[in-house]
Amino acid sequence: MLEVRDLTVTIGTEDGAFEAVSEVSLSLAPGEILGLVGESGCGKSITSLAAMGLLPPQARVSRGGVFLDGEEITRLPPHRRLGQGSGRIAMIFQEPMTSLNPVMRVGEQIVEAIRVRETVSEREARARAVELLDMVRIPDPARRIDNYPHEMSGGMRQRAMIAIALACRPSVLIADEPTTALDVTVQTQILGLIRDLCDSLLVAVLYITHDLGTVAALADRVCVMYRGRIVERAPVADLFRNPTHPYTVGLMACLPRIGERPETLETIPGSAPPLGPRVSGCGFAPRCERARPDCRDDPLPWFDTGRDHVALCRYPMVEREP
Amino acid sequence: MLTYLAKRLAALLPTLLIASFIVFIFIHLIPGDPIYVLLGDQATPEQVEALRREMGLDQPILVQYALWLGRVVQGDFGTSIFFDAPVLSVILDGAETSVLLASITMVWIVVFGVPIGIISATRQGTWVDQFFSGGAMFFASVPTFWLGLYLILVFAAGLGWMPSSGYPSIFEEGGLANLRYLVLPSLALAAPNAALIVRLTRASMLDVAREDYVRTALAKGISPNRVVLKHVFRNALLAVVSAFGFTFVALVSEAVVTETVFSLPGIGRLVVQSILRRDYPVIQGVMLVIVMLYLCINLLVDLAYRWLDPRVRLT
Structure with a gap:
């Protein structure tokens, strides 16, 4: 399925070229949801755009690559990927309000996505668009298909976005914070929808978010990113039971718990650094309470807990007694 | 509706x-x-x-x-003090020239302005873009009368391809071929306005190209050229269409200069001469006609807007 190997993305800025993503590797299996978690600017969105072939012009993949069913597609933009057989990647974006063309009917936008890949008549495509809207649980799809985006609510638009993504019968779906802009109740519905589609269509989902709560509810496995690197990778239950990288531990401590009313909300000291020259050793060391001088030395070792759970850390938080 | x-x-x-x-x-x-x-x-x-x-x-x-x-x-605009003729007939005499001049000019503006703007935007930063953007900057800055005089100098006096001045009606001898008298004036009049449309189209296309829905369209696997035409251009057109209202105002004022340079018997020249002659009824009549035209053009622009942008239809 989708495999990202040692992906390194360089972004050119006025102050020079910096690595926004460094040696990121991840892989997805059918019917699996992989959560990619991190703060804003950690490189998770760049990773997803690179996988999609939609990097902005000032960014480029300098090392590593993206593979779909064993075939390298790193440098192919989406319209050059049409011939890739069953290997189809679709993406849904963060802002349902601005991700749909305001002057086209929703139906047209779905039909367009269908007809890019399949030679079907306008009528067949339209019938399929109605099916897709029904599949994403939009009520009265035969009527809604002629709506313009501004005639729909935020949640409805995000469903329409998912319908567009499903139009190409994807094997991989990348979701970049698709619920961030939505009400909490709508969020839950969209998350449920993504889970169901993943299970029924056996789509592999790369779910990008900064929200650990969403990950806990949705994902099968999790990758935690910090400063362009994956720092921890684990099955979701084990990650929450035994967070191993100090950064992950810090993130979890920041989650307020229902029923407790702490004096102050927990934070990680310092702030996530902006894009800049690569530092040697661990990127989190400046904010890490456990850091020692040798944390600045390359290369960092992967600490393996032996439960399919690894962390990029020299002094990991070792498992507490059960 | x-x-x-x-x-x-x-x-x-x-x-x-x-x-x-x-x-x-x-x-x-x-x-x-x-x-x-x-x-x-x-x-x-x-x-x-x-x-x-x-x-x-x-x-x-x-x-x-x-x-x-x-x-x-009651439809009576009065009698011209200078011509001692009904104002309406004085205006209609100049209307043929002015309407044809404005129409041909609008054709140039649309035919040159919009496509060059699109080409510039899609080749942003290349020498093609720099060439067209530089040209647009030049023509937007050049005064109409100067450009008019140079067009006469080169294409009428020098090469002899086009007549230099005047305009016999298309209903007189020569028929539609008389339109060649309007080629140079319309080009002079179109240049600064087309240049503004080039710049506006380019800027508007680049703006829209950054929108999320353009990324969505690319993600579908639609080829970039098709995305430009179907998604970017359609939305960029909204800004360009609303500019046509302003272009009309510019045409009216610049036509005065152009008609003078090319000695065209149009309404622009009529206004200037009527002001010099203090021919109140004619000035009033022409002004009223221009105001009416302006309001109608703006109404047309708004209608086009409603047709192009479904979001406006609510209000």
Whole structure:
């Protein structure tokens, strides 16, 4: 399925070229949801755009690559990927309000996505668009298909976005914070929808978010990113039971718990650094309470807990007694 | 849609009323007296008084306005002081030239402005873009009369491809071939406006290209060229269409210069000459026609907007 190997993305800025993503590797299996978690600017969105072939012009993949069913597609933009057989990647974006063309009917936008890949008549495509809207649980799809985006609510638009993504019968779906802009109740519905589609269509989902709560509810496995690197990778239950990288531990401590009313909300000291020259050793060391001088030395070792759970850390938080 | 149109048309009336009042008052504020223009310096005070009374110019200005408005409503724009002919026929004489000049100019603006803007935007930063953007900057800055004179110098006087001045009606001898008299004037008039449309189209295309829905379209696997036409251009057009209203205003004012440079018997020249002659009825008539045209063009722009942008249809 989708495999990202040692992906390194360089972004050119006025102050020079910096690595926004460094040696990121991840892989997805059918019917699996992989959560990619991190703060804003950690490189998770760049990773997803690179996988999609939609990097902005000032960014480029300098090392590593993206593979779909064993075939390298790193440098192919989406319209050059049409011939890739069953290997189809679709993406849904963060802002349902601005991700749909305001002057086209929703139906047209779905039909367009269908007809890019399949030679079907306008009528067949339209019938399929109605099916897709029904599949994403939009009520009265035969009527809604002629709506313009501004005639729909935020949640409805995000469903329409998912319908567009499903139009190409994807094997991989990348979701970049698709619920961030939505009400909490709508969020839950969209998350449920993504889970169901993943299970029924056996789509592999790369779910990008900064929200650990969403990950806990949705994902099968999790990758935690910090400063362009994956720092921890684990099955979701084990990650929450035994967070191993100090950064992950810090993130979890920041989650307020229902029923407790702490004096102050927990934070990680310092702030996530902006894009800049690569530092040697661990990127989190400046904010890490456990850091020692040798944390600045390359290369960092992967600490393996032996439960399919690894962390990029020299002094990991070792498992507490059960 | 029809109720909207009816509402908009009804809203034109008060605007026209206010505009006509302002036009009337302002024209009478210009120093100078049409009576002396007509009778010359040697006229006796009695002659002047008599003519003034005959033309109704001795009445208070508000009374003059009311009388004039009453006649205009009935379709009577008065009689030209200078030509001693109905104002309407004086305007219609110049209308053929001006309408044809404006139409051909608009064709140039659309044919050159919009596609060059699109090409510039899609090749942003390349030498093609720099060439067209530089050219647009040049033509936007060049005064119409200068460009007109150079066009005459090169294409009429030098190469002899086009006539240099005047315009015989297409209904006279020569027929449609007489349109060649309007080629150079329309190019001179189109250049600065087309240049603005180039810049606006380019800027608007680049703006839209950054929108999330363009990324969505690319993610679908649609080829970039098709995305530009179907998604970017359609949305960028909204800004360009609204600019056509302003372009019309620019055409009216610049046509005065162009018609003078090319000696065209159009409305622009008529206005200038009528102001010099203090031919009040003609100036008032022309101004009213221009205001009406302007309101109609703006209405058309709004209608086009509603057609292009479904979000506007709600209001």
